[in-house]
Amino acid sequence: MTTTRRRGPALVTLTAAATAATGLLLGTTVVAGPATSAEPAGDCTPAFPVAELETGDAVTGLTVTRGTTPEPFAGEVLGIQEDGIGPDLDMVMVEVDMPAVEKAGIWQGMSGSPVYAADGRLIGAVAYGLSFGPSPVAGITPFEDMDDYLAEAPARIRIGKATAARIARATGVTRTQAAQGFRQLPMPVAVSGVRAERLAATEDRPYLPRGAQAAGVGTAAAAGPETLVAGGNMAASLSYGDVTQAGVGTATSVCNGRVVGFGHPMSFEGETTMSLHPASAIYVQEDPVGPGFKVANLGAPVGTVSEDHLTGITGFLGALPRATTITNTTTYQDRTRTGTTMNTVDSAAAGTTYYQIVANHDRVVDALMPGSETLSWTIRGTDVDGSAFELSFDDRYASEYDISGEVGYELSDLVYALTRIEGVSVDSVTSESVVSDDSSTYRVRGVQQKRGGTWIPLGKGERAEAKAGSTLVLRAVLAGAEGLTYVPLTMKVPASAAGMKGRLAVQGGGWMYGGGNITSVAKAEKVVAGMIRNDEVEVELTLDKRRKHVERTKVVGPADRVVLGSKRVRVVVR
Template structure:
């Protein structure tokens, strides 16, 4: 067994040597193998009991515990000599790592002692195991002895027989088990008060350390030392105005490499920890735990690995510590003190040690308990998040220190425990201004100027804040209701920004109390959580808020309150885990000089708007099916004479509506239906000639004109998706690429250029909602909801200005100036490179669109009242349009100075000319518009899933649908290399490229029932070299799938080709277009004739269950319909109860059987003839094919 362990060790040393680690093969010559140990063998150990002198103590081998620790044995020894036996100290904390020698070679390091020993019995970690920790990538397990390790093997220790040995920090509960624990590593502490020491003990004892007051004050000094096996070694956790240093013993040194302790320090693997010499003052003997008292001396190197069997270090190396400063001011005592220290750099411990230092520094200036407040500022220098600054105010009635440090504790924990990335903490600076005797103020009351408001009006509110001495302060605030506010009752609430809690730990409390409505959902990354934390209101701020009845989203911790309507529509429709719907609200934050507690609320009523235009427009996609005809439906009533008829009828429940199947466009173009139809019907014609019918089809390389013509156009080419969770802003970069801005986390990427994808540095905001480029190529980004303007480069960004607004909705650069449209408040700003000027502010929520004309005039549109303003170069402001739709979503100008306006919801496209004013481009083109792109003489208008081309060089607008793909959320586009590029909110990208061939798939014809197909006719224009073919396929599922028939061969006769697809309920037509040069085929129209099976009519009895018995007089009511739209006639029969003699009812009286009744229509006995299909003009061979199909 032991020879196998030695073989594994040799293999591991070869592995370590191959990885440029110290060559441990020569070190094996210094090892006394555990396999050769026998009970009773004697040797010695080395350690320092006082000063720096290495002293010898005697040892005797008691036995070996095989496979005791991570596959390696432990050696049981008995010790004697020096304070161990002379002063009864037994095994001494601080002796960890003391080398044990047998026959002049090292067996290993003293590492574990037994609880409450009567004799100095200890356990030794073999040097064979310790050598595996010389390399950071060695295959040794990281140690975690908190859970303990049981060796279930009988053993005799100090004359007592035990059933096994338990190794761990906590005393075992199993009876008759020897308890071996890592020798407590004493932590020499200086610069710490008793109150801080109490918290320090609780922190360190979890890791097996014993904090002790350093006898020499903890100041490092130069001492003469031979740093060799047995020498004392110190590893500082903090230095400076607070000092924490662990004391142990050096086990082994080979050149610059050393091993110490013989057990894990923290057991965390790779570390960066200073390694110092140490001077031992004395040994303190105790019945519980004896320990060495010592002081840290000069630095010698660094500990680089903390493994299961030892800590490994290297001489001459320097470990990087984290510098920390604190400035504490007590205004009542006019005292200000500054402190400095350096703390151990490890994510598991840096935060705890830094907070302990800050607690001590604060206690030195303000120790008293009781009512007090403080202003807290801190700064963290980090990588990759840069400098993080924070300021808050806290108040308390007991210990101020914990209130002061609550937010810092949360931030350090968040950064140092980031799961998805490593955050490097480089510096900590803390500043605290204490005001003893000043406590928190309470929000006492809330009063509004009236209780009823209309949309667009302002709520004027007054908040009374009461201080501890009874004095009050009044704060007035004003909230504007949106112009599209729905009427109803609403609660206006004012609350303390920090949640009303006097502790000041807003970060921690917010997490525990859960501001669920405004968190970004589960699974937020560190950057998102940090942003959420930094954006929270502070304890000295009051929040005045009113919840709105429609949702917004919180994206990665950033709630988008009152976003532009278009942004709300796009983002709420996204299905991404980082975007969670949450109630929207109007919110205003008011700064005060007090730390606040409490909340107040009042109810208000919003009345309907007093304008002629409905204020309740909402963004919603248009219905997919338009222009459907409703099948014929007849309501009939038959009365029975009754005095109670009126009351009975009045009390009848309203009947549920009959479900009606959908028959879109079945008779389009077939003319009006006659009032009466025979049951044997003529063939139906499907001629989808209207634009709204044809646009439901699928386009690829084909365009659809508003008159229904289909022609060759552009084909979409899918590009690699952008690496953004959300895309919002799109801008051509002027170099065959496209710049995309979005989030989460203020991201900009360039796509389509060389290199094919390029990512800019992360920006200090949630979303990059607007982009612009200057003439010299500088890139500018507007960030929302922070309202920040940045200049962005490849290596970083520069914050230009905070815009005093929440949203940056649009930006344009023209003639040396950057123009911006913002929201909350609605402003138009201009920045000339030095100065930010406000050009226009209106009493609305957003300027949602902006563009600049060729003459330098700025145009801006609002999102509530549908206003468009013109600001000329001299600064004169002119409102040029008040639109019926509430929101202007896009503006664009052409070279002739014409302005194009897109509105929403149920939006329109308008053109405004300086001479002719405002005109509608096309009355039938109502869409949910998203963006406008001008290029040469063409206007591209984007909806969520469509692109329209409108020529701008003619007076009459002739729009054409170029692109349609359901499921997209287009947010913008740009022309790159003469080709339009499109971007969807989810990162999907497309380029529209000229197509030499195109395909159009018609919407699926639903015949309503299995049908026989007649003829396909079409009309087309075919220039020389152009080709056009039509094909069909059929099936019995609403959407084509594998059960459908294959596409037929191309039909040849445009005047009438027999449809070759098999009978079915559904049919689809495919049009293939092929051009030649500039010649493009055009399909003007097509039609399909068909004959569906006749379906039975449906009747619903109203107010009575079927076969229900009735007495006396009643009114009978029923509703009937025919799915095929045929005229219906009815006969009502009644029978006396139990007779089964049914008699027709006419005029309220039974009619005897055998009396003549009106003839009822019956279904034809035989299939309709071919003449019924209306195909008389077909050639005889086609008529024969159809006849055979119908047989």
Template sequence: MVTRGLGPRPARIVVSGLTAVVVGAAGLATTVTSPATAADPCVTAFPESGLTDGQAVEGLTVSKGTDPESGAFTGTISGAPLQDGIAPGVDLILAELTSPAVDKNGIWAGMSGSPVYADPEHTQLIGAVSYSLNEGSTHLAGITPASAMLDLMPAPAATVAIPRKVADRLVADGVATRAQLANGMRPLPTPIGVSGLTSRRFDQLAGWLDSQGPVANATIGSTTSTADASDIVPGGNIAASLGWGFVSAAAVGTVTAVCGNDVVAFGHPFNYTGDSTYSLHPADAVAIVPGATFGGYKLANLGDRVGTISDDHLAGIHGTFDAGPTAYDVSSTATYQGRTVSGTTHVTVADLVTDAGLANAFAASDRAMDKYGKGTARASWTITGKRRSGAAFELTHSDVYTDTYDVSSAPLMDLAMQAYTLLENQSEAVTITGISTATTISDEAVSWRIGRTYWRKNGAWKRVTAKSPAVVRAGRTANIRVELYSRDAASRYVTVPVTASRKSAGRTGRLALQGGFSGGEDYYFYDSSEEFVDAYGDSMVGGSVPESIPAVLEQLRADQRNDTIASTFTVRGTATKKRSLALGQVVSGSVLVPVVVRP
């Protein structure tokens, strides 16, 4: 099977902010500990009416490690809050900020949620850094008011326009250029960082996460972060994860406030889903990377899961310290030349279980092979799921795949087809709850193609042609010899038995031979003295209904394996006879053999 990469899955357009990029999270445990700040008094929202132009402010954020003081910043309020600047009833506060990291990178992706205070004791919370200018790096930050964050008030918003008078003053003060202000302010980027995939696999799979927001690849971390729940403090790192483990996908931002077991962060939506099922993690910042795709952004390692992000609204995300949301596991094992690699990814967004299963399988095969290349893969997998009624179902499949370009991709095309056939069926909504794969890979990439056919006459094999059909005696079984050829090996021959019933005497039949792998193949047809027409009912007459889930599962289980030749012998007026010949190697091609049945 030859593939040139998996195409991106169609993605819906989602207006969302982004935070930072995850470097690594492999092998994370799920221990939950209480945050050190759980007993601290809850922060108070500083009234917007009390803000004045030029008022001094200070805030906390992490530029490296887990200490919020590492990126501490100061600044001043720029003018009065923009009334309804974010949404009706939600103003936008502007402030010019400064710190060594801000001076170097501007307001960076990953600062989302950084608390801004009106007092040195950090008890009067003005709000969270959450917006920046659309153009270039800048010291000018948009702040979501604390009152809105603590209430998590939802309302639609994408960018915030800067009023002309405010823009004139900001330009005059040298805070920003006219070009930067022209497009208003936007939520700080919060890219979903993906770890565990090579750059090629990231390119193949990144489109499947587009519905969750922009995606950024990251280098795989070699160790798990030691950050824990005690590091989730105002100004500290926080990660919202779609899945973690062998392959991870998460966005990292900043904690705005902690009150008992409750946490608010980001200051803008992640995916704006309202209710959400992300897992909550601490994170260890590795570095602030200047420039690049999203302007400056933060690289970070995830710590263990410590809770659930249950709300994703306009003013930010809200989570609690607990055992975490329900996780669906996808697991993979791959073996190559005696080296076996296994890994499991825990997925908390049900819609992404299939995508994570594909990514997990890719990661296992790539780590086992430690290269891209040709070969043969003997793969098996199990897909588990639930129907609309809650009833469980399971689909198990195994097959052989040969690829001359990228053997790791070959099995996953079929896995994706089966999973999405189930998900996109028109009968009832289903949920995929797990995927497990096992693959053994070798370097040999020999595949076969059906060639010429022969029948036995007078003790010798005679080639079948349009003018010289095969002959079988009624009531007996005869063998048809089939040539298999390959560019990588000498031709080989197999025999396919054909049994003609007594009732078929004097008629001409048709033997159809079909290789298991049919992608991009040619078909060869021989003339016959009889015409065969398959009659199909018109589904438009009287209407129709989609196939049921049991029917879809039955069809998928009946799929022909790539390493078999299916034979179908048909004679009009008699029962069709079907057989399957297993070869153990991939075979393609198709041929129709005319067969004359003699008394």
């Protein structure tokens, strides 16, 4: 079986506000195809000054509960919370009247839904809900401020007793519930193509978030660029393709190809390079504990999100952001699959690299199983001075529990280091995996020296004896499932080492940690050149005498299996 797929089957929560409800469900159908250009469109509705609003004013709004067509809703202004969102940034409190809101409350994915005054001018975007749980009360980010970039995003907005009492009188919310204040509607970045168990089981890496949650699968048709209108669905993604990392919300305004939405940050990155997508809603899911949430499919990218700030995200239709192409080909038995993801935000590239590898493994291996694997990878990019660079390496891995979860970390670590170097651009990350059911390994059992035609086991009082200026002839004893295997080892002893003593260390490559402080492409090239494969054996000779010090290192292999363990023996030079 040979297939090439570019669709992520499911989305699961990656990161969210501390108050986010568990179990966000998002579906995705995102094709990593060529750049798509959309014609400029929109309403260009002018802003309505918040200072002119009064309690009891009727408002209307637009949002999507199913498909791509915005639906109207009605509402009433409950009041203005001065400085509610930030310094000099007020929050408008509105009670929304809509059947979907009666069932699910103000929901995740409603963020950005435009709210209009009676004269048709744009008041702002739905962005906050009451902290206690589902309710029809929304906090609105003023549109006149949605281009302002403030410094700190509040997790919760406190309100006074009088405001809580006003909300309680006008709605079915109790005064105690209202007094808990408002919180930003959760805007989780969701990951498609990676099982929740995988996300939860990843090792502690700065580029791999913790606490991922399970998700459902969307099946509705993807949306086109013409659906990106005020009140329509919109999404911003860090990557798309096999592994889609995106947040779905609502567009507040579309004017001359410029799109503003969400009414609050997605990741609060400031200047950014996320890709902009339309989306198609399947339905709004109720949640008895927290806000409901929209289940939606993403369309292909149609533009770039360039700003991610306190008052929302801003982007433009047309040109797509520069993307790093991340590809993995996995082969197991008669099955082969190539998966590709386009990563548009450098800080996400390392995580995307790891997720692409593990997602493709799960699709091809299709089981949690022990095994081994050879992995070959190449990173291509551009250095600070504009010159091209290429880093490549081959390695072998083994696991007695789950081979699919064993690989990928070393490559992702290197991608993480490279993307943190200012001025360095990673253009592509390509890897190829060949998986086997055989999980057997070798372990370094001992070291022997040949003396007078006989191999003498070293250790337990027996030391290696060397002659200055000669070659030390040894062999490593590797224990495997079928018995013992011997690996020849030789080490040249310097003529200046006469009378010195020290030690000889024999280590399996799978026993050691490789890496380094990578602050330039040149250092990365040095690190890769010095990396030892997991199936190789390293021999290190260290000799000392007073102020003299000698070190010699040699790498032997590769073997046909991962080599674990280490042995150290004493050495005396005559």
